Amino acid sequence: MIYFDHNATFPAPREHLEEVFSKLQQSDGNPSSLHSVGRAAKLIVEESRTHIADALGAGRRQIIFTSGATEGNNTVLHSMLAKITARKPRILISATEHPSVYDAALELKNSGKIELFILPVNQTGIVDLSVLKSYLEEGLDLVSIMLANNETGVINNIQEIAAIVKNHKTKPLFHTDAVQGLGKLDLSWMGKSDIDFATFSAHKIGGLKGMGAIYAKDISTLAPLVLGGGQERGLRSGTENVPGIISFGLRCRDIGKLVKDYENTVALRQQLLTGLEDLKLPLRCNAAGDSTLPGTIHLSFPQPIDLGMIFFVLDQSGFKLSTGSACSSGKAGSSRVLSAMGITGLMGEQTLRVSLAGSNTAVEIDSFLSSLYRLLKK
């Protein structure tokens, strides 16, 4: 198998699973139990929290565990309803947000709970800063703009954007869905930035699925989505997912190595794009600007082809990749993200996404190129 679908999920390496298992054996108690087994579990949970905070240059008490980034993103949006009660909160999101921000915000708007503004992106997929500045004049409570896009890999300059937002006289809160940035880009500056909230998911960095976290500069600006036993200082009730927390913590402990390894994707991307050109394959790379995750290569077929068949044969031959994003595959037509970038028609519909990790190799890229060549020749 050749795995090129790391933006959908980064399968947990075997050695990692073994380390999670051995740590879990030290204590699988309930972290809320007061006896020694519970206290040992609590210690492990706090150690993991520290690893995650360290990866962000933040404090341990600024990290809240969740079941994933979908819950994290929903929590941040819903917090606005609890904090602003005198009127409808005014929220701005970008046109290319993941559905866990976009659809959640749309639902809040459609049920009359918020005023929603959508920030367009330019042809390269980056948010339009001049439009952002004009929206800021409207008086906003929350701005939510993703760090890197899961479909195209386009990276927004989040530090600059957060500073623009926070320096505005109306001082809205600023959230970034940073899921696709963690483990690929150094984020150790975050704790000192203007970002108020950032959301993360463990399974995108080789951790277990169903695990995530919210970074909050000031946790008093957050409100819980899930109520109950008051875990996570009342911000996310429910017995802690100890295996998931261990896993997320261990992956963040090794984040420096992950980010360093990801640099390999710069050469792999170049090899893939040069190979497509040399072989004269009818594929075009979208989001090819400088500000793109090197390991995300988003390709379109401009001529009519049977994409389903190509995808099927590639899968059967061992190549695991996505048509568009895993979250939107299965949905017909052009993706919302591509439409927002003005990529429509066949270019928007017939897409393949290759998403690499640092552990992918030049031999795998060569093998992919020759399979694609043979397949398209046929």
Ligand code: PMP
């Ligand atoms: N945001 C982005 C940018 C993502 O790529 C994903 C995962 N597809 C999510 C949010 C949702 O994360 P989770 O799977 O942890 O709910």
